[in-house]
Amino acid sequence: MATEVSPASNEAEIRKLIDAWATAFRAKNIDGLMANHSADIVLFDVPTPLQYRGADAYRKNWEQWFPTLDGPIGCEIRDLSVTASDDVAFSHSLNRISGKKTDGEAFDVWVRVTVGFRKIGGTWVVTHEHVSAPFDMETGKAACDLEP
Amino acid sequence: MAPKDNTVTDETQIRDLIEDWADALRAKDLDRIMSYYTPDVLAFDAISQLRFVGVDAYRKHWEACLSMCSGPSFFEIHDLGITARDGLAFCHALNRCGGTAEDGEEKVCWMRMTVCYRKIDGDWKVVHEHFSAPFDMQSGKALFELQP
Numbered sequence: 001m002a003t004e005v006s007p008a009s010n011e012a013e014i015r016k017l018i019d020a021w022a023t024a025f026r027a028k029n030i031d032g033l034m035a036n037h038s039a040d041i042v043l044f045d046v047p048t049p050l051q052y053r054g055a056d057a058y059r060k061n062w063e064q065w066f067p068t069l070d071g072p073i074g075c076e077i078r079d080l081s082v083t084a085s086d087d088v089a090f091s092h093s094l095n096r097i098s099g100k101k102t103d104g105e106a107f108d109v110w111v112r113v114t115v116g117f118r119k120i121g122g123t124w125v126v127t128h129e130h131v132s133a134p135f136d137m138e139t140g141k142a143a144c145d146l147e148p
Numbered sequence: 149m150a151p152k153d154n155t156v157t158d159e160t161q162i163r164d165l166i167e168d169w170a171d172a173l174r175a176k177d178l179d180r181i182m183s184y185y186t187p188d189v190l191a192f193d194a195i196s197q198l199r200f201v202g203v204d205a206y207r208k209h210w211e212a213c214l215s216m217c218s219g220p221s222f223f224e225i226h227d228l229g230i231t232a233r234d235g236l237a238f239c240h241a242l243n244r245c246g247g248t249a250e251d252g253e254e255k256v257c258w259m260r261m262t263v264c265y266r267k268i269d270g271d272w273k274v275v276h277e278h279f280s281a282p283f284d285m286q287s288g289k290a291l292f293e294l295q296p
Binding site for chain 1: 190192193194195196197198199227229231232233234235236237238240242258260262264266275276278280281282283284285287288289290291294295
């Protein structure tokens with residue numbers, strides 16, 4: 001019952017897709033961010049709500065956030081792990097997101113990212129994304145200052 | 149048609165596994181909870197740290213979590229979505245959990261859960277999981293009372 005996972009080509013394709021996503025993210029390019037996402041994506045993001053369902057909700061999330069930012073966004077992907085078979089894949093990483101808000105306030109935070117992929121019609125698509133920060137039990141607030 | 153049948157079987161296996169794991173959690177049975185993870189599991193939990201690497205570190209964290217809720221508690225899984233094929237699987241769900249505090253007040257919280265599995269020697273094992281609550285970006289507070 002040895003299961004053959006992580007064939008090199010599938011893993012390489014997923015890594016390329018994550019790279020493309022990060023490039024689009026840095027440039028605040030919403031169409032680029034949506035390029036490989038499923039119409040029925042389920043997103044758990046750092047801010048409320050509890051979940052976004054569907055590509056339209058996913059797009060709205062970006063449309064609300066990007067105008068509050070000044071200039072490009074920094075995105076460093078650390079400790080990326082990709083596990084892929086021929087049809088299913090998942091990845092996780094720690095992403096450092098930095099930039100400046102339109103009110104001049106700078107931000108620089110680490111978030112945890114888990115992504116689920118499916119190969120549909122020969123192409124990998126993102127069907128699930130989970131992005132979060134842990135919270136501090138003492139203050140009940142997001143612990144965005146933790147570093148790996 | 150064989151692959152399709154396998155997919156159904158895989159999904160059913162993952163669904164059963166999640167139910168078993170949830171039972172172990174309700175029973176606060178630490179050994180049983182830990183039996184679902186691989187030795188090199190990497191976890192992003194909702195509290196305290198960015199990540200937990202390896203089953204020993206994660207066990208310590210689970211132990212601390214279980215000791216926080218000593219009274220009667222409940223744990224439900226909602227909106228479960230499973231993708232499983234070729235020895236790899238991932239799922240996402242919204243968990244409703246809570247318990248009764250010493251003053252009799254019932255505390256309820258909703259959390260997002262993503263779990264990634266690999267089939268190893270015929271058994272599905274958790275290689276990665278991610279729990280979180282979203283934040284209110286104005287106050288920076290974690291919001292556990294949000295409902296789907």
